[in-house]
Amino acid sequence: MSHSLGMSHPPIAPDAPWLAPLAGFSDLPFRLLCRELGAMVAVTEMVSAKGLFYDSRNTKRLLDTCPADSPLVVQLFGAEPDYLERAAAALAETGYTYFDLNCGCSVRKVVKTGAGAALLGDPDRLAACAKAMVRAVGLGRVGVKLRLGPKPPARVDLELAARLAEAGAAWLALHPRHASQGFSGTANRLALGEFVAASPLPVIASGDLMTAEDGRAVLAETGAKGVMYARGALADPRVFARHAAFFTEKGQTARAVPSVCDVVRRHAALCREHADDRQALMRMRTAVPRYLRELPGCRALRDRLCRVQSWNELSDILSEAEALAAASSQAAGEAA
Numbered sequence: 296m297s298h299s300l301g302m303s304h305p306p307i308a309p310d311a312p313w314l315a316p317l318a319g320f321s322d323l324p325f326r327l328l329c330r331e332l333g334a335m336v337a338v339t340e341m342v343s344a345k346g347l348f349y350d351s352r353n354t355k356r357l358l359d360t361c362p363a364d365s366p367l368v369v370q371l372f373g374a375e376p377d378y379l380e381r382a383a384a385a386l387a388e389t390g391y392t393y394f395d396l397n398c399g400c401s402v403r404k405v406v407k408t409g410a411g412a413a414l415l416g417d418p419d420r421l422a423a424c425a426k427a428m429v430r431a432v433g434l435g436r437v438g439v440k441l442r443l444g445p446k447p448p449a450r451v452d453l454e455l456a457a458r459l460a461e462a463g464a465a466w467l468a469l470h471p472r473h474a475s476q477g478f479s480g481t482a483n484r485l486a487l488g489e490f491v492a493a494s495p496l497p498v499i500a501s502g503d504l505m506t507a508e509d510g511r512a513v514l515a516e517t518g519a520k521g522v523m524y525a526r527g528a529l530a531d532p533r534v535f536a537r538h539a540a541f542f543t544e545k546g547q548t549a550r551a552v553p554s555v556c557d558v559v560r561r562h563a564a565l566c567r568e569h570a571d572d573r574q575a576l577m578r579m580r581t582a583v584p585r586y587l588r589e590l591p592g593c594r595a596l597r598d599r600l601c602r603v604q605s606w607n608e609l610s611d612i613l614s615e616a617e618a619l620a621a622a623s624s625q626a627a628g629e630a631a
């Protein structure tokens with residue numbers, strides 16, 4: 296199916312933070328949790344374009360969505376324009392609106408097929424992949440997520456910005472590290488600023504945005520149009536509510552920031568609503584110890600959280616965490 300009419304892209308603005316694609320984490324319950332806390336747009340975990348045709352069970356789970364999960368960007372990975380085109384077309388046919396091409400993942404399993412970060416080493420193929428996706432779904436609906444290049448110091452991002460605009464992409468996201476760096480060193484804000492200046496398309500900043508303050512700073516320093524939170528959202532999804540607070544006008548009421556235990560309870564409720572019970576509890580084992588890591592005395596609870604066996608047990612641990620937090624804030628108050 297081809298579309299000649301352009302559509303407007305998903306919201307990209309300083310006060311419209313995105314939840315970044317997070318393989319293994321940005322599933323439907325987590326996306327809904329982040330949206331409730333202020334994420335304006337969310338991206339799925341990466342989905343194999345080929346897998347859509349051959350590995351339907353796992354791929355279908357990655358594509359789970361519901362009306363509240365909008366606007367949603369489906370991230371595809373692949374190295375063959377033909378598969379990417381067919382995958383995007385098939386998904387658009389079933390109602391998905393926005394798509395992203397993964398050009399940053401350096402996991403071996405992905406790179407050895409020529410997909411993800413491997414595309415950075417073959418800009419012609421990368422541009423052809425993006426073009427094929429645009430051909431399938433039309434203008435305004437396809438973004439590309441890049442890194443600076445395969446390995447330092449050579450950069451391909453600046454050249455790609457213009458080529459991807461020509462190919463019909465509507466936005467670009469940049470994690471300003473080279474693929475070979477993984478997550479080592481620091482995200483290069485100077486390079487991100489150069490990319491923003493060179494890009495004819497709106498740019499969403501990624502990389503080392505652990506707190507809302509980091510998000511605010513990267514917007515100010517680079518001129519990026521928007522930000523996406525990744526590890527910052529995993530560590531504390533309230534980063535979105537805190538980000539919103541920067542944009543609350545004088546006289547307006549700031550978005551409430553719930554307690555961390557309330558965030559856990561809400562995440563648990565969303566997991567139970569959208570996953571089977573066992574899966575939902577397993578997800579709690581990985582998510583909750585991270586959320587609670589800063590509560591006083593929580594280290595002792597962490598082992599129990601990693602092995603939690605039932606919803607009642609989770610609820611008991613949360614009550615204990617709340618009691619510990621209350622006792623410690625009372626002690627701090629008395630000391631002051």
Ligand SMILES: Cc1cc2nc3c(=O)[nH]c(=O)nc-3n(C[C@H](O)[C@H](O)[C@H](O)COP(=O)(O)O)c2cc1C
Nearest residue numbers: 315316317318340341440470501502503504525526
């Ligand atoms: C656990 C994990 C999974 C990720 N999965 C994806 C993915 O599926 N697709 C993608 O483009 N980037 C993925 N990323 C990269 C993030 O979207 C983001 O660009 C990167 O973490 C840099 O941002 P941060 O330093 O603020 O976390 C992943 C990162 C992490 C930590």
